[in-house]
Amino acid sequence: MILTLHKIYKPSLNLSSWVRILLKKITDIKELKLMANTIRQDIIKMLAEAKSGHTAGALGMADMFTGLFFNAMDLDPKNVDWEGRDYFVLSNGHICAVLYAAMANAGYFPREELMTFRKLGSRLQGHPHRKMLPGLETTSGPLGCGLSQAAGMAYAFKHDKKPNKVFCFLGDGELQEGNIWEGMMFAAKHKLDNLICAVDRNYIQIDGNTEDVMPLDPYDKKCQAFNWNTITIDGNDMKEIVETFKKAKENKGKPLMIIARTVACKGICDIEGDCGWHGKPPTPEEAVDMLKELQQTRKTLEAKK
Amino acid sequence: MNLNNLKGLNKELHLEFSDKRIPTRKGYGDMLVELGKTNKDIMVLCADLTESTQVHMFRDAYPKQFVEMGVAEQNLITIAGGLAHVGKIPFISSYAMFCPGRCWEQVRTIAGYNESNIKVIGAHSGISVGPDGATHQALEDIATMRVIPGMVVIVPVDYEQTRQATKAIAAHKGPCYMRFAREKTPVITTPKTPFEIGKAQLIKDGDDIALIGAGPFFYECLQAAMKLQEEGINALVLNLHTIKPIDKDAIVSAAKKCGCVVTVEEHQVMGGLGSAVAEVLGEHYPTPMRFIGIQDRYGESGPPDDLIKHFKCSTDDIIKAAEELMKRK
Ligand SMILES: Cc1ncc(C[n+]2csc(CCOP(=O)(O)OP(=O)(O)O)c2C)c(N)n1
Ligand SMILES: [Mg+2]
Numbered sequence: 049m050i051l052t053l054h055k056i057y058k059p060s061l062n063l064s065s066w067v068r069i070l071l072k073k074i075t076d077i078k079e080l081k082l083m084a085n086t087i088r089q090d091i092i093k094m095l096a097e098a099k100s101g102h103t104a105g106a107l108g109m110a111d112m113f114t115g116l117f118f119n120a121m122d123l124d125p126k127n128v129d130w131e132g133r134d135y136f137v138l139s140n141g142h143i144c145a146v147l148y149a150a151m152a153n154a155g156y157f158p159r160e161e162l163m164t165f166r167k168l169g170s171r172l173q174g175h176p177h178r179k180m181l182p183g184l185e186t187t188s189g190p191l192g193c194g195l196s197q198a199a200g201m202a203y204a205f206k207h208d209k210k211p212n213k214v215f216c217f218l219g220d221g222e223l224q225e226g227n228i229w230e231g232m233m234f235a236a237k238h239k240l241d242n243l244i245c246a247v248d249r250n251y252i253q254i255d256g257n258t259e260d261v262m263p264l265d266p267y268d269k270k271c272q273a274f275n276w277n278t279i280t281i282d283g284n285d286m287k288e289i290v291e292t293f294k295k296a297k298e299n300k301g302k303p304l305m306i307i308a309r310t311v312a313c314k315g316i317c318d319i320e321g322d323c324g325w326h327g328k329p330p331t332p333e334e335a336v337d338m339l340k341e342l343q344q345t346r347k348t349l350e351a352k353k
Numbered sequence: 354m355n356l357n358n359l360k361g362l363n364k365e366l367h368l369e370f371s372d373k374r375i376p377t378r379k380g381y382g383d384m385l386v387e388l389g390k391t392n393k394d395i396m397v398l399c400a401d402l403t404e405s406t407q408v409h410m411f412r413d414a415y416p417k418q419f420v421e422m423g424v425a426e427q428n429l430i431t432i433a434g435g436l437a438h439v440g441k442i443p444f445i446s447s448y449a450m451f452c453p454g455r456c457w458e459q460v461r462t463i464a465g466y467n468e469s470n471i472k473v474i475g476a477h478s479g480i481s482v483g484p485d486g487a488t489h490q491a492l493e494d495i496a497t498m499r500v501i502p503g504m505v506v507i508v509p510v511d512y513e514q515t516r517q518a519t520k521a522i523a524a525h526k527g528p529c530y531m532r533f534a535r536e537k538t539p540v541i542t543t544p545k546t547p548f549e550i551g552k553a554q555l556i557k558d559g560d561d562i563a564l565i566g567a568g569p570f571f572y573e574c575l576q577a578a579m580k581l582q583e584e585g586i587n588a589l590v591l592n593l594h595t596i597k598p599i600d601k602d603a604i605v606s607a608a609k610k611c612g613c614v615v616t617v618e619e620h621q622v623m624g625g626l627g628s629a630v631a632e633v634l635g636e637h638y639p640t641p642m643r644f645i646g647i648q649d650r651y652g653e654s655g656p657p658d659d660l661i662k663h664f665k666c667s668t669d670d671i672i673k674a675a676e677e678l679m680k681r682k
Contacts (some may be wrong), residue, residue: 100484141488166484168655168663174486189488190451191424221401224423255401255421262423 071123071154078349080286083153084114085346088315089339090149090162096335098166101174104312104325105143105219108250111284112308113150116215120293125155128183134212135201137186139194140219140248141175142327148172148181156183192225194218195245199235199303202243213297216245221253224262229274235303236275244296246306248283252323271305283308315342354579356541360587361558367545368556370575374537377569378476380515381533382407385444388523389415395523396436398422398445400429405535406446406476426452427459430471434463437470442523449475449491449532457497464528465501472522473498475532479570479619480647480664481657482535490652491532496624498530499597505529505550506597508567508618508626511540514594517548525550534619536657538569553600555607559589562675563607566617567593567626570666574617577671588675596629604633608640612682615643615674619666622646641681643674 074080087110095101117123121134138147145165152159157171164170171181175189186197198216205212222228235243247267255261264270268278277299281288289308296304312326313319316338330338356370388395389411398420403409412419422429426447433443445452453460453473464471478491499506505525509515515533522529546554557578564574571592578588589607593600608614614634616627627644634640645666653660661667 098484166486166654168653168659170654173488174484174654175488177487187488189486190455221424224401224425226425226427253401253424254405255399255403261401261421262425 071118071125074118077286077290078352080114080118080290081349082346083118084110084286085315085342085349086153087114087146087149089342090152090159091145092330092335092338092342094145094149094162094165095329096332097163099329100166101145101329102142102327103329104252104323105140105248105250106146107316108310108312108314109143109146109217109248109283110314111286111289112217112246112248112310113146115286115289115293117150117154119290120297121213121215123154125151125183128156132212135185135198135214137194137198137201137214137216138176138188139198139216140191140222141188143219143248144176147176151183157181191219191222192227195228196231196234198245199231199240199243202235202240202303203238205242206238206240212242214243216243218245218247219253220247220249220251220258220264221261223247223264223267232271232274232276232303239301240303241299241301243303244299244306245304246283246308248310249307250310250312252312252321252326254323254326256323268307275302277302277304278307279304280307280309283310284314315345317341354576356575356579359557359575359579360582363555363557366547366554366556367543368541369543370541373540375512375540376533376535376537377509377512377515378407378533378535380509380512381474381519381531382410384516384519385411386414388520389418392442392523393418394440394442396420396441396443398429398433398443400424400426400447400452402447402476405448406474408446427456430456430459430473431463433471434459434467434469442470442472444472444474446474446476448489449478449494450489453494453498453530454491460498461501465504468503468527470526471528473528473530475530477535478532479534479568480652480660481569481619482652483657483660484654486654487651492619492621492647492652493624494530494532495596495618495620495626496628499629500624501528503527504597505595507531507550507595509533509594510568510571510592511538511542513540513542513544513546514548517546518594521548521550532568534569536569539572541572541575548594551595551598551600553603554592554594555589555603556592557588557590559587560610561587562679563589563591563611563614564617564671564675565591565593565604565607565614565626565630567596568619570617570619573666573668573671576668577675580668580672581675586675586679593626593630596626599629599633601633601637604630605638608634608638613641613678615645615671615678617645617666617671620646622648641678643678645671645674
């Protein structure tokens with residue numbers, strides 16, 4: 049259910065007094081977990097139908113997306129240009145199956161459209177394109193460019209004394225791009241505490257383990273040395289996710305990096321943590337088994353009180 | 354369609370038309386392994402796309418000559434600059450969109466201006482990259498590379514030619530760029546087919562219309578020539594595998610014979626192969642032309658074959674352009 053309060057409420061010039069409750073937030077942890085399960089099922093269907101795309105990161109980040117879209121952010125999916133919204137930048141665009149699934153379930157577009165993913169003429173491009181799908185803030189796919197764009201938005205909001213928050217999700221392999229570190233210095237210089245980044249710390253990338261390809265740890269210390277606040281969490285623990293985003297919205301003085309320890313392919317036991325699934329879709333047969341497993345997980349979840 | 358029935362085929366090229374399909378990038382990976390046996394100066398660098406760019410075979414054969422750079426294209430080209438300066442021959446591999454796409458200025462200054470012995474390899478170029486969509490479909494790389502003074506630019510037609518071109522650029526002193534497509538594409542050349550940087554290949558002689566192309570898309574020219582032949586039109590077909598240095602003589606001679614030229618490329622028509630041909634003809638032998646390629650647009654997600662039709666680069670589009678153009682002679 050979506051409240052459309054903002055349509056009748058004319059904001060005064062004092063923007064901090066905006067009523068910003070638009071997409072009805074889910075606060076119940078169990079309900080959020082069920083939503084994450086729905087999103088995971090959608091991802092499997094989308095990738096199997098498209099016969100291409102990125103499984104590992106999309107499944108691994110399903111809990112983070114659920115927490116962000118259904119609990120943390122102030123959004124109005126029916127009025128995507130609403131000026132008071134929180135902004136979301138997906139920097140690691142290849143995991144967009146999870147973004148599209150979250151957006152569809154939040155009401156940005158019909159869920160059936162998910163099955164057009166990666167097909168000719170679809171608004172759901174293989175990597176997100178802002179001009180195609182209303183509600184997308186940026187175009188991504190080429191790695192390393194999201195943090196700075198998010199910092200640019202956050203800088204403008206500070207400049208205009210606007211209360212909007214800017215969230216940005218990144219991949220851990222993606223952090224090898226120099227542009228990321230340039231953006232981090234900029235955000236720290238300008239004390240952009242309205243910028244909340246979260247890195248998908250799954251320790252995988254295409255060529256293998258991130259620490260073999262290009263060691264990143266101790267990443268929290270690196271961020272701190274760059275004058276950022278950091279929080280390290282289990283990015284597959286819904287309760288921790290919700291609490292962290294809540295704290296993040298009160299973040300002060302420095303930009304914030306949430307280091308979300310996730311498991312690639314989370315939810316599908318056999319392939320959890322396997323970098324071989326970075327850019328591989330399930331075959332139709334595999335998809336059937338994966339969906340069965342997720343439906344089983346759902347039943348167990350529902351049975352819990 | 355049996356391309357062996359094409360009239361005027363150049364026997365000296367020892368071409369073979371069959372159903373064999375191999376991605377061009379595999380020719381690169383295979384030849385690197387051969388070269389690595391004897392040439393210990395070759396170093397292969399990759400930015401987290403080792404298998405996609407087919408250098409995993411080299412990595413496994415000569416781990417000490419392989420450098421994993423991670424997702425860092427600007428570092429890829431600049432580290433290569435250092436390696437080249439002290440005598441190494443770095444081959445740097447990524448998707449064309451990211452290298453040279455992302456690090457164009459570094460390529461210009463460090464490879465180009467410095468005349469460094471760096472081989473820039475752009476895989477997954479063109480719309481045939483398919484479902485990944487526009488962000489991954491490099492359609493500008495021929496233009497941005499050929500505009501750099503001293504840069505050799507090669508777009509090999511098939512697997513076999515890629516093997517030979519890889520060998521040739523390893524032997525050439527100076528910066529080179531070579532681009533590949535992602536898909537398995539037809540193999541028409543053989544180990545006996547000669548290859549020389551800067552020397553275009555007259556695949557089929559003709560006098561009604563000249564079709565000039567390069568890369569795996571070139572196959573569309575051959576198919577178009579076959580269909581045109583059935584209509585009684587005798588097309589000349591030129592494989593312009595080296596876009597730079599460009600083979601002026603071959604282009605002018607084709608234009609003189611036919612009086613009109615269609616260029617075919619998996620690239621923006623602005624600044625690419627067609628533009629390079631037009632620059633030659635405009636100066637030396639003004640000739641009516643048509644440009645098949647991407648018409649100042651971005652790519653899109655979709656199956657490669659559908660995209661080729663969608664962007665009007667198919668065999669039928671070439672034929673239509675040829676027929677229209679011939680009326681202007
Ligand atoms: C600039 C750029 N270089 C290379 C790529 C190809 N690429 C796509 S995803 C990826 C690996 C990224 O690793 P990570 O961010 O950890 O993503 P994960 O595998 O965990 O989903 C690479 C190299 C790209 N998309 N953009
Ligand atoms: Mg990762």
